[in-house]
Amino acid sequence: MATLEIHDLRVTVEADNATKEILKGVDLTVKQGETHAIMGPNGSGKSTLAYSLAGHPKYTVTGGTVTLDGEDVLAMTVDERARAGVFLAMQYPVEIPGVSVSNFLRTSATAVRGEAPKLRTWVKEVKEAMEHLHMDPSFAERNVNEGFSGGEKKRHEILQLELLKPSIAILDETDSGLDVDALRIVSEGVNRVRENGEVGTLLITHYTRILRYIKPDFVHVFSAGRIVESGGAELADKLEEEGYESYVKGGAAA
């Protein structure tokens, strides 16, 4: 059973010639089959946590450990982490001109699965996954994220989630910028993956809206680089009513 264990994680970034500590000791354990919502105000470090787990080179881990089934994730390169089963649906997916979606998907599936998927079953698999997400087949011929609308980018991230079948899925504000229809479609995609019971999900969000579609087992409030409160789904209702004020120092919004 896949388990991601984050212990006392500390992360800095270089900004304006200064080193700034963003994550100040994060502790969290995510097991296969579980869904953890991480909720917090803008700037609290949620994306920093997501990027650090995926191994983005801009973030320097200065302390703590991250293991996946006991394996040291922090010692792995970005691509090794992905092949080990960590997937990050990004808040701001990157344009890759000249590389078509279909070529990209096949290349990453080949890398993650360790062998090229059989062409016939692969075509069917992609077609079905795209249909589920209400994506037009012509989408596959477009260049990765180039000229995609906000909603298309997020659907494309969830399409990858469905095809790559990670053991740990980190979804960074997958809900932001989506209208209600798109939010529903994307959430259904996440739920299809969750239903297999094989993925541990870290659902990062600013709003409670997505939690109407994706029911978390645990809710964690993130503020100023650490988890400040944890609870069950009911904690989200409290946040819905009261906002983040009581968690932010001095009551001021970050």
Place this chain on the structure above:
Amino acid sequence: MAENTPAGSTTDGAITVGQPVEQPADARVSAAPSYDVADFPVPNGREEEWRFTPLERLRGLHDGTAEATGSLRVEVTAPEAVTVQTVDRTDPRVGKAGKPVDRVVAQAFSAFEKASVISVPKDTVLTEPVRISVHGEGGVAYGHQVVEVGAFAEAVVVLDHTGDTTLAANVEFLVGDGAKLTVVSVQDWADTAVHVAQHTALVGRDASFKSVVVTFGGDVVRLHPRVVYGATGGEADLFGLYFTDRGQHQEHRLFIDHDTPHCRSNVAYKGALQGQDAHAVWIGDVLIRAAAEGTDTYELNRNLVLTDGARVDSVPNLEIETGEIVGAGHASATGRFEDEQLFYLMSRGIRAEDARRLVVRGFFGELVQQIGLPDLEERLMAKIDTELEAAVG
């Protein structure tokens, strides 16, 4: 590959419309075109046409000190219908497409001993390409070649450059009325070679000329692909691909002279650069003269910078002296392979070297398909992979 310009690169260009310009694109040079090297002053590097070129690496081609002591092995393989002749400079076909435009190619014109003329008779449609292999065996050489395609004939000519040399040359393409000529010139030189050449096409009435310039090798490569139209209805497609590695200087200076009505031209050059002091220069001068009504032209140059330390100078230049045209445009962009792109691909399990290959193949792929020569397509993609692998190490 955001459309941004990395440090150490320039991407400027100009479109001038309306008034006949005092100094047309091609005339912003230190001397008028001429067959005689003595008509050109020895360049000092500050001239418009020399400002990007490392003169000190030309091994004397530019200042008259390079004596033709080297050897060059030229082999022509051609279908039966084709004639191959060796002629001297008095042959009327020699110099017919146009005059040399800079001191080095004028030096080549003044210094060559014998020219070879490859002729495809009129109405002959070749089913196999003509292959000209030019292999440098060291030392300085001056060359002159003419490819002549008769009226309504069709031919593909592949010009392969390999080995080590210091070569200055002129290659002329005389495309007869209604004829179709495709020329692929591959610069696959050893890393020590110096190659300066002018490739001039004279395109006949309703004729089509397609040029594919592929530059991978060489220490310094400086080419002038040029097109002039002899009569109306001519078309020219100029494609180019370059892969500029550490320390290499690869310069392509195109000129299309629309002086005749109802002609079309289309230019697409793409280059990738990697390594310290890789330097690519692309100059695209298109001149639509007052007489050239009904002209349709478009030129594009794109560069992909894969590593720090590489430099691109891309200068499209479109000058239009008549408003009675079908279309005219240009585009130039230099992008970087960004760390964010590498991260995105790697976060999907793709290894760094595979990510790079995916992006570079994607970058060139569209152009390679547009070229429309399936045999060449595979060879080019394989070569691009090799170039990439060489860089990863």
